[in-house]
Amino acid sequence: MGSMVRTVVVLTVLCSFSGFVLSYLKNVTAPTIEEQLLINVQGPAIASVFNKAENNPVADRHVFTRENGEKVVVFPCLVGNRLTGVAMENFGKGYGGAVGVIIGFNVSNDSLAGVGMTTLKETPGLGMRVREPAFSEQFRDAAPPVALSSRGGKIDAVSGATISSDGVIEAVNKANSVYKELKPQIVKQWNQ
Amino acid sequence: MAVIKEFTKGLWQEMPPFRLLLGLCPTLAVTTSAENGLGMGAAVIFVLTLSNMLVSALRKYIPKTVRIACFIVIAASLVVALELLMQAYVYSLYEQLGIFVPLIVVNCIILGRAEAFAAKHNVPDSIADALGIGLGYTIALTFLGSLREILGNGTWFGMQLFGDSFEPFKIMVQAPGAFICLGLILGGMNWLARWQNRRKGSEFVSIGCQVCGGACAACAAARKNDKES
16 A cells, blocks of 8 residues: 555656646747747748848738737738738648648739748658649739639649648638738738 | 776667667668767767666656656656757757657667666766767767768768769668668678677677577577588
């Protein structure tokens, strides 16, 4: 009996101590990790969307709140101190999990400025090919909402990877509705 | 002196992947370049040293019946801590090593050293053992990684080694290359050990057979070979 109590006590103390230490460490590192993710995961995608930006879109990001309370991070692209475009991340359902896409919009005519992939876990050689310019460049200057050519739209899917291509389309269209809702706030934020 | 002996045994005599054949899964998977091997080795040194230290310090309080569970809790906490720190400060390495960082928890070296060594020895000896084994692991991984990177990519730590005329063996940086390389290294080390033992006149013990006492099929075959040649 005594040894059983000891077993329970030792394990409980050990586990709770480890939980305490880890939650503390998690809190301490959270801001740095977020920064690293922005630089390493979203940064390159944003750079590929806005090749003309004169500011640093990651450093100038701003968090907006939607009507339903959802928080959205928006990255602005400024040329000569004027807002020319904004980018935001959204997700669609892919073959191997969520497909993360950075979607850029031209503020002047609400068309797409381009897309860049962030998190992709698709099949190498098939779904992963949505990264390639042959697919992603089709979005440049397209008018949202977009659809695959097999469904009457203008975007050609990567052959053999309809699900992954659809994931990107879904993310773009979701971002488009967010953009429409937030546009008045966005313009107010950066164009005084 | 005991501390030094515990430290140096990990560097050759009990080098984990090449002599004890422990921790082979990450050894094969991450050694596509010298840098990855070094990074993985450093991560293992960090976890192994702290886990050996904690296990050794707590060995009198941990009840025998739940020792494995306690060792796993200690190793898992350390690995999560390491994962958070890597994500925050060396993100590119974290991305390269990917799934193999969380898998350090079940790396048999960590549990093996905790159970076989730290649970029975004092703290300084356990730390020396962890540093030795960890360093041996790092050296082995860096060596294997260098070999594969040089042959498969023509670079070493990212530096270009050959001119444009060099056609890299792409297979060496892919999965089969890992098996081929490791197999040849193990064969070479067995040959070396056998040659050394024959000179000294002692019995040959095959790699990974330090515990079998020469009773397994591989050792019997090696003895038979020895007599014939």
